[in-house]
Amino acid sequence: MSEHSSDATVAGGATYLMWRAALGEPMPEHLISLHRITDHDEVRDGSVGALATLRRVERGPMLGAQRALTMAASVTAGPSVRSLATVGGNLASGFPQADLVPALLALDATVHFSDGRTLPIGQVVESGFKTEDLIARVTHDLPSGQGWTGATLKLSRRGMDFSIATVSTVLRLEKGEIQEARVAVGSLFERPTRLPAIESALLGADPSEETIREVLEYVKITGKSFLEDDEATASYRQLIAPVAVRRTLLAAARLGPDGVPRPGEARM
Ligand SMILES: Cc1cc2nc3c(=O)[nH]c(=O)nc-3n(C[C@H](O)[C@H](O)[C@H](O)COP(=O)(O)OP(=O)(O)OC[C@H]3O[C@@H](n4cnc5c(N)ncnc54)[C@H](O)[C@@H]3O)c2cc1C
Incomplete structure (x- = not known):
């Protein structure tokens, strides 16, 4: 470098780079493959290496909060792309439909760079990715077994299409109430983002369909322009946003800390 x-x-798996090249975007003179680096590909509860393929991530921890990331990986592209695509590449690509980013936001992940620096994921997403930064891994401090549950649901036209909406949530449930809530969305706006007003409104609520429906009728998803692209119009995204958030919250509550999602459960 x-x-x-x-x-x-x-280049991690070079799947995003090749897709951009196919669309006519100029490529740099030199692509430096990270493929043969044998480190930084772990998938553990609390730590995922930047070089882990999405295929490895989707076979990773299914329980607790990290389930949000596992489910997100399972609905990114198709199996052949997932067997090459990496976590670092998904995060560094910086496009609004990157499916892992909402889960990383909901986990409040920390991004570790190869030079030893760390940054909160929110800051990395907000400030945009700098090409000179090399991601080594992402970590979070919500290991399973502490009452946390997580889920990600993706709405797309067909299985392998880019997302119309990807919602990730991480909840801590205790005595039938939501004690802590993190909700993040991708593909709805120019950047993946947390929804703090909804997170606050959920505190103390029971995670029933009726209550969550009421919360989402009361707290609207507004404040930013909805994304318009080849997959969906802005007005369609605005229409389905609360439905997507509600379904994801209900999925996380239904799965609880120990449930294993059924095949296909991450698709809306
Ligand atoms: C057919 C097809 C369908 C797709 N569908 C989806 C989809 O549904 N959802 C989705 O989110 N994505 C999708 N993608 C995009 C892409 O596959 C993923 O975003 C993937 O995770 C990118 O990872 P990669 O390792 O291949 O990235 P690469 O293409 O290798 O790199 C992408 C960018 O990240 C940088 N980069 C890579 N690794 C690192 C690192 N460790 N540190 C710093 N920078 C790094 C590269 O320099 C480059 O700028 C699709 C791609 C294709 C071709």
């Missing part, structure tokens, strides 16, 4: 500086970029 230092030899070729601005004319070089790293």
